[in-house]
Amino acid sequence: MQIVKFECKKALTSPIILFLLLLFTAYNILIVSNSSDFNKELHVANDVANSYGVEITDETLLKMEKDLQEELTHLNNITEEKAGQSFSSAGEFFSQLTYERQEKYSEDQLDSFYTIYLKEMYLDTAKHIDESYQKIDIKELGENNIQNYGLSGAASESLSKQYEKFGNRFDEMKRNMEHKRWFFAGKVYSMHSQLFKQLFLPIIFESIILIVLSTALITNYEFENKAHLVTYATKRGRRLMVDKLVASLAVSTILSVVLLAVALIVYFKVFDYTHLWHSSISSAFNWETNFPYVSWWEMSFLQYLVGAIALFYICMLLFSCSTFAIAVLLKNSYFTFFGFIAIFTILFMLQGFMPKSSNLIFVTGFNLTSLVLNPHQWFMASNGLLVFKYYEVITVLVAVVVITILFVFVMKRFNKQDIV
Amino acid sequence: MLVVNNVSKNYGDFTALKNINLEFGSGVYGLLAPNGAGKTTLIKMLVTLISPSKGEILYNGTDITSLDEEYREVLGFLPQQFGYYKHYSPKSYLMYLAALKGIEKKVAQEKITELLDKVALSDVANKKMRKFSGGMIQRVGIAQALLNDPKIVILDEPTAGLDPKERARFRQLLTELSRDRLIIISTHIVSDIESIANEMVMIKNQELLYKDSVENICNTLDGAVYETTITNDELASFRANHVLLSEKQEQSKMLVRFVHKGESKEDWTVKNPHLEDVFLYEYRDDLSLGV
């Protein structure tokens, strides 16, 4: 325990690692604040979920429509008085609003009108959920994907099969009414990508950089300071490497948790999710591009977030473990760093080199790099070539097995190796 | 106590040591050989950093690799290149090494204060080692080797970089330590070891040459070490015919010390052989430059 503490200290007092941690944290805060220009509009989704419950039902929609009617009357009262006009919707009001006309109204009035307009928009989307979802044909989507990726033979068959399973899940999802939950309008705010791509992805990269640097530093510290002859001849001997592994994992935990925690705390301070934690991640509003996000399992936003954090953390530990193995083998921090980058890049490109008629194209997708590059698609059924229900679990297990084998090999070698 | 059994060590195709057999009891042993003879190689095997290509090393009858922690627990080692962390103080570095040696924090703190005092580094105990001189670093290394009160102390050229005063202090420290302990010191400086070692180990051509007391080793040249005076002009031809150990200018003449086996001449005086003489004689080919 004492030894592990000493080893951790080596990384945690390293100026370069502390500097990068500060730099990355500042950058993450910048990302959040840069995308916060619409955070004043986000209360609408929260308000709606608060007033009508997070589940969307026909009754609540009716009630909401009635309430909106009242609010529109209020709007018309004001517009009648100021401009002698009345409107059938807040949308109509804004479409005719010019700069000169705008001056007749106070800031507050315009704000409240705009809120009505947004609510109209949410209501309209909600009313058309069934209609929009009826248009979705998962089988066709699969065929399109096969065409887009140019798959043939066994690969095309496998993907078709996967889309069949996806189709079943999609039907189940609809039966469960998972899509009928209020959430931030995806087409307007893209909050899902905002959080799980724009913010998570940089954090993943930053975290990897810090973890690789600190793990390599801890592992090779004695060799690089020429103190290895002293340390490995002490009672602890070559078992010191085990302490170094524990220390690397501890430091990786500290660094990645600090990075992610600070970013998420700032994010949820800026963006209000108060009434939407228990909305569904497969909500019809969580629909940003041509297809809504549909998760393999019924998950609330909170569950998804917790799942993503857990997966992030597991991946970071695995990256630390693989760096450790490389470092024990190479005994040099620079080589370790570039060795890691090389392997990371090769895994990223691996899928592209596989024949498009073979199942290898899917098999090679089950690697940590591919997993970690698509955080917004974690647990999602609509994930390009990685449409496997247990994709995340299998990838992690594969990595665990590979790293364990590597460990056994590397440690056996190190224990017998001459230390010169 | 410590037995080296038929040990050879190869680095790839290169043989560094061949069929070494040694037995160490308690006492001070000097490992004396010129540069590149394999002293460090032997020592690294004795501290389990490298393993013999052939043969085994036993401590109280058991192989040291299988004894593992149990063996290294009683071991204190100072490598030839003592690596340290520049931005650590002697105290914090020794605290770290104490942890590696399995010494409790409290015990370690006391021990470190005591040892730093012994090697005269108390004043700089909390200063970063970045600015230390070579001799100061070497003394941190000596303190480090003694942290765990080792039964076996192995020091690879411990006096390198120490000034004469520090050498004297070091010899005294060793004499204090030598009771009930096995101390192995490698060096190629004869005077460092001559007075304190009970036995000398000498390696030549990758093999063991002598393992004996200083006296017995000196006796191998008994009656073969002479001194005489010659003129400067005679020096070249004299060197060609005899093994010269040393030469000293005396007025217009040369006082030479040399080894000769066989008939002696009248104006030669027989001298008592010193360890230095044996060293120079045995390694005359390795030390081809006239000393």
Ligand SMILES: Nc1ncnc2c1ncn2[C@@H]1O[C@H](COP(=O)(O)OP(=O)(O)OP(=O)(O)O)[C@@H](O)[C@H]1O
């Ligand atoms: N790791 C290694 N790989 C290959 N050859 C080596 C290695 N270490 C030492 N040698 C060679 O083995 C021989 C013995 O080296 P060693 O360091 O044991 O000598 P030494 O007696 O300690 O010398 P010095 O007095 O200079 O320290 C030398 O010829 C050296 O070049």
Ligand SMILES: [Mg+2]
């Ligand atoms: Mg040496």
